[in-house]
Amino acid sequence: MTEALFILAVVVVTALAFDFTNGFHDTGNAMATSIATGALKPKVAVGLSAVLNLVGAFLSVQVALTISNKVINIQSSNGAPVSALMGVPILTIVFAGLVGGILWNLATWLFGLPSSSSHALIGGLIGSAIAAFGFGGVKWAGVITSVALPAIFAPVIAALVAAVGTRVIYAITARIAPANRDKGFRWGQIGSASLVSLAHGTNDAQKTMGVITLALIGYGSWTSTTSVPIWVKVACAVAIAAGTYIGGWRVIRTLGKGLVEIESPQGMAAEFTSAAAILSSAHLGLALSTTHVATGSILGTGLGRKGASVRWGVAGRMVVAWVITLPAAAIVGGICWQLSHLIGGAAGVGVMFVVLLAAAVGMFLRSRRSAVSAHNVNAEWEGGLAPAETTETRTATPAGV
């Protein structure tokens, strides 16, 4: 096995691992509201979302070689790698970027904070490009237009729209019996949340497909910049669906219970807003983060319903996480590239992969100390992510569900 082939294999595995974290980190964007209002049982919700992510991943007919090309200088205008970087250099840069994205996704998941997986990946790539080429390796204009500005506007637009929708639908349905109202809105929730899941599968799995395809082109075993090998498509679809099915319960809990107390009309208003914003932005060429949109929508429903209160402390922590996502992932990506480069070649990438595994296992073990799972995801929010182990939550859902 040559050095480049070994690194390629590690990059593919790492990219699929990123795709997996992308899945479970974002389950809450679509399903947190349906789980919180009881429209769907937790396991059913993540199962449905997983299937729709899988289907969505196969629906993507275009190739997103653009995610890296928008922000860093390693590709020419048609998306193919710059010829001087072919082989080990570009593979190492992509690998380090993925490590930055994965570690930031895991860290924010540990704290139950919904942060953008795309920003984490972009941040990781920027960091590794800066480490490799200096600040000239980054397309700063692209960072402003595809990352910074959308991050500011996405949550604000979503919050305003969801607040308006929530206010009006409560006014319209004020005199309907709550049982009938909730039964109706639960169906609306399921429909709109499904659309968000499908859109997520299409948009996000595509990003990993693009990264793997870029690596394959960099290695020299694939030449087309407009199509993806079928095994890449299948692997990415399965990875994001599996991640979604595992369910990022910590993030789901923050979104569904922590930010605002959600009723089913609010849940429906939030998911329709998310779906509308994601679909309309994708086709205007302005990529909004699913996470920022979904979080903004949920917050907006809290602003729109009279008597509902938003936990601004929780919202504040989310905003802090969003602001530091890109720089934090960039620092990790940069350090990873530096260390891989210092050790050199296949050995460097191999060592950093082991470091990545160790860090991931460490964070997983840390999460067990205050485990959040399908059985306690809806427990009362008492000042923090960790649910109190009350008898009430135990009896509410049978163990093992």
Added chain:
Amino acid sequence: MEIITTTLGEVWKVALGALILGAGLPIVFSLGLKSLYGSQTVAARADGGTTITGGTGAAGKVGAVVCFGIVVAAILFGVVVLIWGKQMFGK
């Protein structure tokens, strides 16, 4: 500066699309619910529960079907946009 103003131009379109569909569809949906259940009256019982009386007339049912139909059609349109949007809108 130019890249920022161009982006802001896109932001307005997204905001408009999100408002029309994101707030509009839940509103249509809730009008459907009102049409379906609006003629029923709810009375509080002594035991703390509620009693629902009254039925839904034909007009109410038709109104509900129309409203829910619009929402379902919009969701299906969303799926179509998701798959073929780039070809449809040329981006």
